Amino acid sequence: MKQQHMFKYFTSLFFVLFVATGVAQEQTKDTITYKTSYGLRVGIDISKPILGLIDSKNSGFEIVGDYRFSKNLYIATELGYKNKTSIEDYTNSTAKGSYLKLGVNYNTYKNWLDMNNEVYLGFRYGFSIFDQTLNSYTSNTGSTYFPGELNTNSSTTTGLNAHWTEFVLGLKVETFKNLFLGFSVSYKIMMSLQNPENFKTLYVPGFNRVFESETGFGFNYTISYTIPFVHK
Secondary structure, three states: OHHHHHHHHHHHHHHHHHHHHHHHHHHHHHHOOOOOEEEEEEEEEOHHHHHHHHOOOEEEEEEEEEEEOOOOEEEEEEEEEEEEEEEOOOEEEEEEEEEEEEEEEEEOOOOOOOOOOEEEEEEEEEEEEEEEEEEEEEOOOOOOOOOOOEEOOOEEEEEEEEEEEEEEEEEEEEEEOOEEEEEEEEEEEEEEEOOOOOOOOOEEOOOEEOOOOOEEEEEEEEEEEEEEEEEO
8 A cells, every 4th residue: 555655655756746837838939939030131242353353345343232121031132333344246345333233021930949041032133334345346247268357446335324223142141150152043034224326225223134035133242240230
């Protein structure tokens, strides 16, 4: 009988401890909250200075930034300058100027706990003011045996502008606290484009190569840092 009472006692004690432990764990889960940073993130596109070191005819820089205003939505912008010489079959031309892109990113990635990684879809409106210089050209009226004459009298048209939209797919990975590495690709559609007289613009800063369909593509590799204003 004494052993039965001892068994019931330990069984009851174990049950009480089990329930108490479960309640304590639930209370701990309820009290622990993971907050993420809301603030301004600024950085640079590191691919453009690298390209400039490799190819002196392709130089520029780009500053990137975004501001998180809800759980998955960010206001995003890119501001830059580009100097690019394009060599085609019959022409050698240089485009140089500044550009601004403004839009939004939507983060489709569901983070665990306090992670801040992103896989996002974005939209941009882009605007560029640039100069276009025709460095040289060869008339295409010649033949294989009698090629056209090379003309090296350069001409420059200033104050040209272009407007476009673009769709962006990208990712950002938090490597250290508030420090992010990112990559994105974009598909661009030209809305309006000024061309120099008697010459078609082949390259627009911020838009890149202009294809015959008046579409283009772009990419960037970024490193950026978030300046946290609040934690939610």
